[in-house]
Structures are given as C-alpha cells and as structure tokens.
Amino acid sequence: MAGDSDNSxxxxxxxxxxxxDSGEASLVKDEASENENESKPTLNCKPPRxxxxxxxxxxxxxxxxxxxxxxxxxxxxxxxxxxxxxxxxGSCAEKGPKPSMEDVHICIDxxxxxxxxxxxxxxPGAFYGVFDGHGGIDAASFVREKLLKLIVEDSFFPxxxxxxIKSAFLKTDYAxxxxxxLDISSGTTxxxxxxxxxxxIVANAGDCRAVLGKRGRAIEMSKDHKPNHTSERxxxxxxxxxxxxxxxxxxxxVSRALGDWHMKEPKGSASPLSADPELQEVLLTEDDEFLxxxxxxxxxxxxxQCAVTMVRxxxxxxxxxxxxxxxxxxxxxxxxxxxxxxxxxxxxxxxPPPRIEIAPAGRVRRSISAEGLNLLKGAxxxxx
Numbered sequence: 440m441a442g443d444s445d446n447s448x449x450x451x452x453x454x455x456x457x458x459x460d461s462g463e464a465s466l467v468k469d470e471a472s473e474n475e476n477e478s479k480p481t482l483n484c485k486p487p488r489x490x491x492x493x494x495x496x497x498x499x500x501x502x503x504x505x506x507x508x509x510x511x512x513x514x515x516x517x518x519x520x521x522x523x524x525x526x527x528x529g530s531c532a533e534k535g536p537k538p539s540m541e542d543v544h545i546c547i548d549x550x551x552x553x554x555x556x557x558x559x560x561x562x563p564g565a566f567y568g569v570f571d572g573h574g575g576i577d578a579a580s581f582v583r584e585k586l587l588k589l590i591v592e593d594s595f596f597p598x599x600x601x602x603x604i605k606s607a608f609l610k611t612d613y614a615x616x617x618x619x620x621l622d623i624s625s626g627t628t629x630x631x632x633x634x635x636x637x638x639x640i641v642a643n644a645g646d647c648r649a650v651l652g653k654r655g656r657a658i659e660m661s662k663d664h665k666p667n668h669t670s671e672r673x674x675x676x677x678x679x680x681x682x683x684x685x686x687x688x689x690x691x692x693v694s695r696a697l698g699d700w701h702m703k704e705p706k707g708s709a710s711p712l713s714a715d716p717e718l719q720e721v722l723l724t725e726d727d728e729f730l731x732x733x734x735x736x737x738x739x740x741x742x743x744q745c746a747v748t749m750v751r752x753x754x755x756x757x758x759x760x761x762x763x764x765x766x767x768x769x770x771x772x773x774x775x776x777x778x779x780x781x782x783x784x785x786x787x788x789x790x791p792p793p794r795i796e797i798a799p800a801g802r803v804r805r806s807i808s809a810e811g812l813n814l815l816k817g818a819x820x821x822x823x
C-alpha cells in the first residue's frame with residue numbers, strides 16, 4: 440500500500456456512465472531489458488509548460504532494483520481535502536531506430552486559457568495526450584487536432600466528462616474515416632489525461648500507458664490493449680476476429696485504435712478492432728506527485744516502477760519535468776527500444792517530491808529514502 444493510505448484518492452474504473460463506484464485495477468507485470476550501450480542520441484525535447492491538478496492505483500516494488508511491476512488496489516472512500524493541483528509538464532520525443540517518426544503528443548497545462556471563450560471550461564483544468572501512429576502519421580495528427588475539440592463540444596460536456604470523452608473518441612474516429620484527403624488505412628493508439636480540479640480521467644485505446652507516481656509507488660492508470668489479453672481475446676473472437684502470433688487478424692499488434700478503417704466494419708457496427716476507450720478516474724491528493732504518459736516504445740524496455748523511480752529521483756535533483764522526460768527517453772534508447780519514443784511527465788505541485796522520513800520512538804531521528812521505504816514495505820507485504 441502507498442504511504443499515508445488514509446489520504447488515498449477515490450479510484451474507479453468507469454465505462455462512461457458517470458458512476459461514483461470505485462473499481463479494482465488489474466495486476467500488470469513486465470520485464471525490463473538491460474543494455475550497456477552508453478550512446479546518447481540527440482533528442483527532440485520541448486520545454487516545460489506550467490499551470491494546475493493530483494491521482495491513484497498502487498504498486499509495491501523494490502525501488503533498489505528498478506524493474507518491478509505495479510499492482511492495482513481499491514481506494515477507500517473520498518476524504519475532504521483542500522488540495523488543489525498545479526500543473527507543470529515537460530515532453531520529449533525521438534524517432535529511435537525507426538526510419539520515420541509517427542508519434543505526436545499534446546500538453547495543455549492551462550485548459551481554460553487554451554479553450555478561450557468555450558463555456559464551462561474546468562478551473563483548474565489540463566489536458567494531455569500521446570498518439571502513437573502506425574501506417575503513417577495521418578491518423579495520429581488528425582486525432583491530436585480534433586479530439587479535445589469534440590470533447591468540449593459534446594452534449595454531455597461538462598455535466599458528464601466520462602461520457603463526453605468516450606463519445607468524442609468515436610466521433611473522432613468517424614470523422615477521420617470521412618476525410619478523403621487522408622490515408623484512412625493509417626491508425627493510431629490514443630492515451631489522454633483530462634483533469635478538472637482534483638478529478639483526473641485517463642482514457643486509453645491501445646498500448647500506450649499512463650502511470651501515476653504516488654510517494655514513489657507506481658500506479659498504472661491504464662491497461663495495455665493487446666490481442667492476447669484474455670478480455671480482449673474474448674471480445675475479438677465474439678466479433679469474428681482472429682489472433683495470429685499475437686496480431687489481430689494477423690496484421691496489428693494492438694486490439695484498440697483509431698483509424699485503420701481497412702480493418703473495421705462500417706460505421707455503427709462493432710469491430711474486433713475497437714476505438715472505444717477504457718477509462719480510469721481518480722481524485723488527486725497531496726500524495727500524487729506526477730503522471731507519466733508514454734508510448735509502447737518506452738514500456739517495452741522499462742517497467743512502470745522503474746520509470747516512476749527515475750522520474751522521482753530526477754525531480755528531487757532539479758524539479759524539471761522536461762528533463763525527466765528526456766532521461767526516460769535516453770534510458771529507453773540505451774536499452775535498445777525498437778520503436779519511436781514519446782514521453783510526457785506532468786507534475787501536480789510546484790515543489791519537488793519530499794524525502795520520505797521515518798521517525799523512530801525516542802530522541803534519535805533517522806531518515807530513509809523512498810527507495811528504501813518501498814523496499815521495506817514490499818518485504819513486509821510479502822511481495823519480494
């Protein structure tokens with residue numbers, strides 16, 4: 440369990456019905472590959488941006504050894520808090536070993552300012568997204584430009600953000616299919632974080648991943664949509680699809696994406712390849728320090744806990760989310776990732792993460808690092 444669990448935010452797995460019930464997240468494990476290549480390629484990084492938000496999902500891990508997975512948990516009921524997040528973000532993108540760059544991303548720290556005259560913009564509010572394209576960049580670029588606009592224009596906005604987001608994903612997919620100037624056989628996975636006050640909604644269709652850093656613990660806010668995952672396989676087979684060597688219909692390594700209209704049924708029909716996102720909602724608290732959004736090029740060579748540990752250490756050194764995103768990209772390249780790389784790091788406070796201290800009984804006061812504390816918790820919980 441994360442430190443100070445009494446202040447954990449509300450966490451729920453939602454299906455766009457604006458339910459207040461909390462849900463349970465599933466265990467996700469991966470293995471990081473090590474590589475001693477010390478080359479440092481040139482990175483295309485954007486400067487950090489600033490404005491205002493916090494979050495939940497827990498993972499006991501040995502932080503002395505980066506590579507441990509995250510585990511979800513049911514959060515306790517919401518508690519009253521005066522906490523109001525302040526958003527700072529930084530991003531970094533690199534094409535890696537691929538011949539071209541098909542990823543795009545978006546970072547909006549001040550959503551009311553960005554939306555301008557749009558009524559009912561959340562205050563504070565922010566929006567972030569990573570769009571991992573394939574078969575060309577048309578789909579990724581189109582979704583980046585259209586998705587947020589369709590969210591705020593939806594009839595459910597701002598009464599029910601969840602339904603507005605799910606509706607906008609499908610409307611964006613349909614709009615892309617209707618654009619004759621674009622290659623509608625291109626596709627993109629989509630991962631977004633919409634934040635209104637303390638409420639954060641992560642929407643995912645594909646294999647990008649969102650990971651929350653909560654006092655040094657990795658909390659996965661999305662599930663990778665791979666064809667071989669049990670729930671996805673069942674859905675695919677019910678709709679007449681097939682999986683060959685981990686590929687949907689022998690063509691695509693993800694089971695959800697926007698675009699790829701050569702693989703989909705006509706509009707309005709359910710397809711094995713779905714554009715319907717899965718949503719996770721969380722109420723942010725002081726314990727929620729930052730969020731990492733990354734494409735699969737990062738997570739193929741690094742675990743969620745590894746990334747959280749690296750970002751927290753970097754923030755304690757320089758408190759710059761852009762430099763943190765650069766370090767994650769650089770580390771993934773050293774580990775020989777085979778894909779494009781895009782990473783966004785969002786901080787929820789203007790201050791760096793605090794050093795976690797444990798005060799024993801008596802006059803002697805000792806401190807313990809976040810890494811050591813989480814190692815101890817993992818041992819006590821029997822997770823080592």
